[in-house]
Amino acid sequence: MPTIAVDKADLFEALGHDYTTEEFDELCFDFGIELDEDTSLSQRPIVNGEQEPAQLKIEIPANRYDMLCFEGISLMLSIFLGKRSSPNYRLVSPPNGELQVIKVDKETARIRPYIAGAVLRNIKFTKASYDSFITLQDKLHQNLARQRSLVAIGTHDLDTIEGPFTYEALPPEDIKFIPLNQSRSMTAVELMKFYQGDRHLSRYLPIIKDSPVYPVIFDSNRTICSMPPIINGNHSKITLSTKNVFVDMTATDPTKLEICLNTLVSMFSQHLEEPFTVEPVKVVSPHNHQSRETPDLTPRETQAEVSYINNCCGLSLSPTDICSLLKRMSYTATPSRASPDLIDVQVPPTRADVLHQADIMEDVAIAYGFNKLPRSFPSESGTIAQPLMINKLSDIVRLEAAMAGWSEVMPLILCSHDENFAWLNRKDDGKTAVRLANPKTAEYQVVRTTLLPGLLKTIRENKHHSVPMKVFEVSDVAFKDMSLERKSRNERHFAAAWYGKSSGFEIVHGLMDRVMLMLKSAFVTGEEGLSGKGTGEAAYWIEEVDDPTFFPGHAAAIHVRIDGKEQVIGVFGILHPTVLEKFELRYPVSTLEINIEGFL
Secondary structure, three states: OOEEEEEHHHHHHHHOOOOOHHHHHHHHHHHOOEEEEEHHHOOOOEEOOEEOOOEEEEEOOOOOHHHOOHHHHHHHHHHHOOOOOOOOOEEOOOOOOOOEEEEEOHHHHHOOOEEEEEEEEOEOOOHHHHHHHHHHHHHHHHOOOOOOOOEEEEEEEHHHOOOOEEEEEEOHHHOEEOEOOOOOOEEHHHHHHHOOOOOOOHHHHHHOOOOOOEEEEEOOOOOEEEEOOOEEEOOOOOOOOOOEEEEEEEEOOHHHHHHHHHHHHHHHHHHEOOOOEEEEEEEEOHHHOOOEEEOOOOOEEEEEEHHHHHHHHOOOOOHHHHHHHHHHOOOEEEEOOOOOOEEEEEEOOOOOOOOOHHHHHHHHHHHHOHHHOOOOOOOOOOOOOOOOHHHHHHHHHHHHHHHOOOEEOOOOOEEOHHHHOHHHOOOOOOOOOEEOOOOOOOOOOEEOOOOHHHHHHHHHHOOOOOOOEEEEEEEEEEEEOOOOOOOEEEEEEEEEEEEOOOOOHHHHHHHHHHHHHHOOOEEOOOOOOOOOOOEOOEEEEEEEOOOOOEEEEEEEEEEEEEOOEEEEEEEEEEEOHHHHHHOOOOOOEEEEEEEHHHHO
16 A cells, blocks of 8 residues: 655645644544554654654555645545535636637547647645645556656646647657756757666656657747656746646546646645635647547546445444545535435546445445444345355365375466476467467466376476376366456366376376266267266267377367257367477377366
8 A cells, every 4th residue: 555654744734623643643544544654753864954843644545645745645635524515626717718729630649549638726835735746746657657657747837838839749840948956958869868877867767768759748939848747847847936737647547647637636626725626728739539628527426325335344324424434534515316225426526536336335334434334243144155166066076186195286377478488389379368468477378278298397307206206177268268257267177197017098088088977978889788877967088180289190089968958078088299298398298288177
């Protein structure tokens, strides 16, 4: 979870009470955050001849983006304590009545297609609020914005630039400006080289480095405001004397873009001359249907069930009581006219984490007090524990193999492309294996489509043990399946491998017969003097198969008939010498692999 350091004296002043460390720790627990450290209890460093002010380091839940700064923490705790009411965030028109405009060029779709903006007019910065403003941007970049890959934030002194603004994507050699806190002008190419050794900015360079065009924002005089996601221009640098702030945000994810913008402007709108007001910006982007006014600070309307909240919390609260508790958590809630079991809830624009009535229920429990909730096991359980059928079936097969003297192994589900195909003398048609887009190493390139590579690598790494080795695995493999929403599917397989001085074919055959017997399938054959009858509706038989993974003439496909439906569920045999050579095995290996999902 993110840890936010805030000035202890300033926070207690904002809350209107001088807490002891134990009292504030309890307050944090009641609200669902955690006091990590109170630096007043330890030796603090000397800065410019003075001891550093005492700080409180507070751990914030990863989903509470609105509390990643002093302003958010003090505001939410004040509302929770009943010392402030929930703010009413409003959009207001600029003094001249004309909104600032950002015109988006269609070439930006090649690099960072989305942009939004806002204006914070008549803001009053202090040293503390200025530092908090910068810190919040860094925290949003690190967490929600995924190191600026999803969203990049730019803030500018509006009085130094003029709208309308244009958002373009240009070749790097055509971009030239003075970067923030620098004194000389650089092209984008020079800038990327200049910041390669920078401890802070170098991590963001790969986001756009290999792109033929870089995003850039101009004002009406063609002054470059910023080159997202790398750096702002020095011309529009914000200082403590800045009165009007122009905020721009570019993104590859429109949802994260709106969350970041709403969070930033909502938290710092309390420093404006008219608190909790924001001046919108008009975005003109017809090519991707993103023309709109940003931000949208309208509360989201939703509903929650009174019975659901009470059942989850073990309480018997009335709708009015629940609405009062939600008020402490910065919601606006009223009993619904549609049903006595519903409450109408308005979710503030800062609470992007509220996605379901379960989130509202959690906030009701926090406002009521976790320590006050009834400490009893509910008379009615929400779930009935039972294993999934596929897992129960896997346990049956696993137990039988273990009792037959085989050892279970659990290799990784990822393997190299060659191990999954070429080393088994199999060809990849491009429609079978799920490939990783950016594998870290050659060992983890695809999701396995067979359990054999894992078994053979396990044997290879344990060749110093005595032979024979008998290992098995019951686990999932994955295949591409374009008919499904996730474009892939899992199959539960059982596989076993014998490694010894003899082929062990008959031993693997025996294991297969035992497993099939426990799965209520009987062996049937047409050979003279032999006959078999299926147990119930299931029966199986084997037929010779030509599989390049196995030695010619020493492999068989396993056929089953269940409820009159015939299918091939697997294959077993003696591995081909070239397969043994690839996996560096000097003794013969016989393997068995079947898909057990057919028995469900």
